[in-house]
Amino acid sequence: MASTKALKKGGWHKRNRTGLYYVSIWLIGFALFQLYPFLTSLYYSFTDYSIFNSPKFIGFSNYVRLFTIDPDFMNSMKVTLQYTFITVPGKVILALLIALLLNKKLKGVNYVRTIYYIPSLLSGSVAVSILWKVLFMDDGFINSLLSAIHIPAVPWLGSTHTALLTICLLEIWQFGSSMVLFLSALKQVPVSLYEAALIDGAKKGTVFFKITFPMISSVAFFNIIMQLIQALQNFTSAFVVTNGGPSKATYVLGMKLYTDAFRNFNMGYACATSWIMFAMMLVMTLVLFATSKKWVYYDN
Numbered sequence: 396m397a398s399t400k401a402l403k404k405g406g407w408h409k410r411n412r413t414g415l416y417y418v419s420i421w422l423i424g425f426a427l428f429q430l431y432p433f434l435t436s437l438y439y440s441f442t443d444y445s446i447f448n449s450p451k452f453i454g455f456s457n458y459v460r461l462f463t464i465d466p467d468f469m470n471s472m473k474v475t476l477q478y479t480f481i482t483v484p485g486k487v488i489l490a491l492l493i494a495l496l497l498n499k500k501l502k503g504v505n506y507v508r509t510i511y512y513i514p515s516l517l518s519g520s521v522a523v524s525i526l527w528k529v530l531f532m533d534d535g536f537i538n539s540l541l542s543a544i545h546i547p548a549v550p551w552l553g554s555t556h557t558a559l560l561t562i563c564l565l566e567i568w569q570f571g572s573s574m575v576l577f578l579s580a581l582k583q584v585p586v587s588l589y590e591a592a593l594i595d596g597a598k599k600g601t602v603f604f605k606i607t608f609p610m611i612s613s614v615a616f617f618n619i620i621m622q623l624i625q626a627l628q629n630f631t632s633a634f635v636v637t638n639g640g641p642s643k644a645t646y647v648l649g650m651k652l653y654t655d656a657f658r659n660f661n662m663g664y665a666c667a668t669s670w671i672m673f674a675m676m677l678v679m680t681l682v683l684f685a686t687s688k689k690w691v692y693y694d695n
Contacts, residue, residue, distance in 0.1 A: 457667035494577035512571035524635035
């Protein structure tokens with residue numbers, strides 16, 4: 396009996412060691428390439444560090460400077476929040492509408508789904524941003540199309556009123572990943588619920604808000620969280636399409652961080668900006684989680 400217990404115990408420890416060996420690959424990678432840079436950037440945010448010199452601890456000076464002296468920071472926060480509050484609802488709502496359309500039994504619907512998803516495969520691509528810039532140039536395809544129907548050309552990238560909206564449209568256009576998730580969720584809604592609503596004579600709007608959306612609300616919540624995080628970190632489109640202009644109307648926090656770190660070589664100052672970005676993501680995510688109890692439905 397004792398030998399059996401010892402054998403089981405030895406086998407258990409062997410399985411633990413084997414599992415730990417496999418997991419250790421990920422743990423080492425996480426510690427070296429995620430956790431260490433994460434904690435190091437927090438330390439650097441409290442220092443005067445310019446790559447060429449050793450870090451010098453200065454306390455909260457970088458944060459005080461960001462909020463009281465640096466005008467670009469407050470402008471970047473404003474632009475980033477505007478960008479987020481336009482792209483996140485726009486992208487999620489458009490993805491949901493297209494998913495509802497593609498959920499219907501239409502001829503060739505599988506090919507249409509593929510076409511709608513392709514832009515998301517190129518998400519964040521520099522090539523796509525360059526294409527967008529060419530399309531919306533003063534003499535680009537969009538203005539040429541407007542001229543063909545006798546509508547005055549619009550300075551999409553040269554006006555402070557339209558430049559931010561232009562790069563927002565680029566992000567909204569890449570809604571394929573959210574659309575696929577919505578489409579998958581719609582497939583899981585029990586048909587019996589729709590049949591019961593049909594028998595009761597419920598209207599389409601009532602069916603959507605009382606059956607469809609509650610049943611897919613968990614997926615909607617996930618999409619909102621993911622798109623929120625992605626929008627707050629935007630850099631590529633603002634950098635490639637408008638380079639933060641005109642008059643810094645598209646100068647998002649990602650661009651300010653890049654400028655401080657890799658143009659001005661002020662790494663400590665840039666790390667402080669990155670931690671404020673992280674705080675913004677954390678606060679908004681916590682707010683969404685706090686409100687999710689009132690509108691997100693889970694089967695369990």
